[in-house]
Amino acid sequence: MVCKMGTDMAxxxxxxxxxxxxxxxxxxxxxxxxxxxxGPSEPGLPQLDISTWPSQIFWLVVIFGVGYVMMAKVVTPKxxxxxxxxxxRLDGDLGKARExxxxxxxxxxxxxxxxxxxxxxxxxxxRQAAAEAAEKAAAVEGKADKKLASKVASAEKKLAEAKAxxxxxxxxVAAEAALxxxxxxxxxxxxxxxxxxxxxxxxxxxxxxEAN
Amino acid sequence: xASQGMHSPVEQFEIKPLIELTAGGYDISFTNSSLxxxxxxxxxxxxxxxxxxxxxxxxxxxxGAAEMMYEFVADMVRSNVGSEGRAxxxxxxxxxxxxxxxxxxxxxxxxxxxxxxxxxxxxMAAFVFVGVTVIAxxxxxxxxxxxxxPAGAPKVLIPFLIVIEVISYFVRPVxxxxxxxxxxxxxxxxxxxxxxxxxxxxxxxxxxxxxxxLPFLALIGLTGLEVLVAALQAYVFTxxxxxxxxxxxxxx
Numbered sequence: 001m002v003c004k005m006g007t008d009m010a011x012x013x014x015x016x017x018x019x020x021x022x023x024x025x026x027x028x029x030x031x032x033x034x035x036x037x038x039g040p041s042e043p044g045l046p047q048l049d050i051s052t053w054p055s056q057i058f059w060l061v062v063i064f065g066v067g068y069v070m071m072a073k074v075v076t077p078k079x080x081x082x083x084x085x086x087x088x089r090l091d092g093d094l095g096k097a098r099e100x101x102x103x104x105x106x107x108x109x110x111x112x113x114x115x116x117x118x119x120x121x122x123x124x125x126x127r128q129a130a131a132e133a134a135e136k137a138a139a140v141e142g143k144a145d146k147k148l149a150s151k152v153a154s155a156e157k158k159l160a161e162a163k164a165x166x167x168x169x170x171x172x173v174a175a176e177a178a179l180x181x182x183x184x185x186x187x188x189x190x191x192x193x194x195x196x197x198x199x200x201x202x203x204x205x206x207x208x209x210e211a212n
Numbered sequence: 213x214a215s216q217g218m219h220s221p222v223e224q225f226e227i228k229p230l231i232e233l234t235a236g237g238y239d240i241s242f243t244n245s246s247l248x249x250x251x252x253x254x255x256x257x258x259x260x261x262x263x264x265x266x267x268x269x270x271x272x273x274x275x276g277a278a279e280m281m282y283e284f285v286a287d288m289v290r291s292n293v294g295s296e297g298r299a300x301x302x303x304x305x306x307x308x309x310x311x312x313x314x315x316x317x318x319x320x321x322x323x324x325x326x327x328x329x330x331x332x333x334x335x336m337a338a339f340v341f342v343g344v345t346v347i348a349x350x351x352x353x354x355x356x357x358x359x360x361x362p363a364g365a366p367k368v369l370i371p372f373l374i375v376i377e378v379i380s381y382f383v384r385p386v387x388x389x390x391x392x393x394x395x396x397x398x399x400x401x402x403x404x405x406x407x408x409x410x411x412x413x414x415x416x417x418x419x420x421x422x423x424x425x426l427p428f429l430a431l432i433g434l435t436g437l438e439v440l441v442a443a444l445q446a447y448v449f450t451x452x453x454x455x456x457x458x459x460x461x462x463x464x
Contacts, residue, residue, distance in 0.1 A: 045222055045225065045397075046222060046223075046225040046226040046227060047225055047328065047329050047330045047331070047393070047397070048330070049227070050331075051239060052227040052239075052243070052245075052331075053331045054238040054239060054240055055227070055229075055233075055238075055239055055240045055241050055242075055243055055245075055246065056227070056243070056245055056246070056326075056329055056331050056332055056335075057331060057332075057335050058235075058238070058240040059240070059242065059243070059245070059246035059249055059250075060249060060326075060332055060335055060336070061335075063246070063249040063250050063253055064249070064253070064306065064310060064336075066253065067252075067253035067256075067257065067306050067309075067310055068302065068303060068306045070253070070257050071257075071260075071302050071305055071306040071309065072302035072303075072306070074261065075257065075260045075261060075264070075305075076282065076301065076302050076305055078261075078264045078267065079260070079264055079278060079279060079282040080282075081267070082264060082267040082268075082275075082279070083279060083282070083283070085267075085269070086269055089269060
């Protein structure tokens with residue numbers, strides 16, 4: 001195996017260089033490969049057949065080169081753009097959402113302030129209305145009281161007048177009754193003036209008793 | 213083994229020319245390996261372009277997968293290289309996609325895994341190694357060589373440390389390439405061994421055929437494992453490239 005490598009190496013300087021550098025790393029693989037590749041017809045590990053190396057290196061360089069250009073010019077810029085667009089879009093949307101949220105909070109605060117002011121206004125208005133109503137009621141009540149009092153007063157006055165008149169009339173009736181009674185009992189004629197005088201005196205004498 | 217009709221497990225790695233070509237005395241035939249390199253780029257390219265054609269604000273399944281792949285590599289570059297890595301992102305992305313699709317396509321029966329070819333992985337690793345070294349020299353000039361002197365080390369130890377640092381630096385392309393190559397080689401060899409075993413036992417006929425169930429079940433498990441390895445090794449190769457690039461751009 002190693003001999004074969006040696007003869008082949010003479011073919012190309014490049015191969016020799018590579019084989020020398022890989023030599024250390026390969027020594028283990030070579031022994032392993034020889035053990036695996038049992039049988040006299042087997043030449044050993046196909047990997048160590050350096051006649052295939054130029055072709056493999058050539059196609060590796062060509063294909064990897066083409067792959068690199070494709071990845072660098074088409075694939076990675078495309079994926080990068082899509083990811084970048086998404087990131088900016090998400091950031092923008094998040095910013096917008098944050099703004100909207102702040103706006104909503106502001107509107108809510110305003111609304112609550114309005115509500116509070118309206119509540120206060122309503123309370124003040126209600127208080128004022130209640131006060132006005134109470135005042136009006138008091139005024140009406142005062143007027144009614146006064147009217148009532150004056151009515152009572154006039155009624156009492158009338159009553160007193162009626163009483164006095166009634167008392168006057170009563171005296172006259174008593175005098176006449178007394179005259180009639182004197183005439184009927186005694187046949188004497190008493191003058192009206194006499195009778196009045198007596199009735200008045202009697203009434204005067206009785207008045208303190210009535211008061212009691 | 214061959215006399216019993218079982219193929220050699222390493223036969224699958226053979227390079228078969230599909231179109232014979234020579235240039236300047238070199239055989240540069242288009243082979244099965246080249247075909248699967250082309251398929252890896254073509255399938256990934258068609259997938260990515262088709263998925264992103266609409267470029268929708270709310271991605272569908274295909275577009276989501278394409279974007280996920282992009283974001284995955286972009287995050288890898290961002291966290292391992294920083295903002296200066298932006299210029300190298302298309303290369304890193306191509307590298308990851310090429311390796312991922314190459315590894316995955318290789319798992320399809322009768323296909324070819326070009327990442328199981330040491331020369332392919334080594335050439336890519338060497339390209340990365342030379343590339344980051346050139347970038348470092350351009351960016352830092354001779355100051356680049358301070359990279360091999362660990363900061364804060366005792367003066368006595370510095371000569372030894374420089375030797376160790378230089379060796380570890382030059383081993384990078386070897387470890388980077390052998391890691392991917394060996395994983396693919398071992399995985400695909402193992403799959404072939406178990407598949408061959410299942411076929412061989414079933415060929416025995418009769419009640420013995422039931423015995424083929426065991427390697428077959430092992431094969432199913434191994435296939436799952438290999439899918440994981442295919443993705444993981446593409447990732448490892450890519451992230452190590454990012455780290456080397458970071459060293460080149462920022463030294464220590």
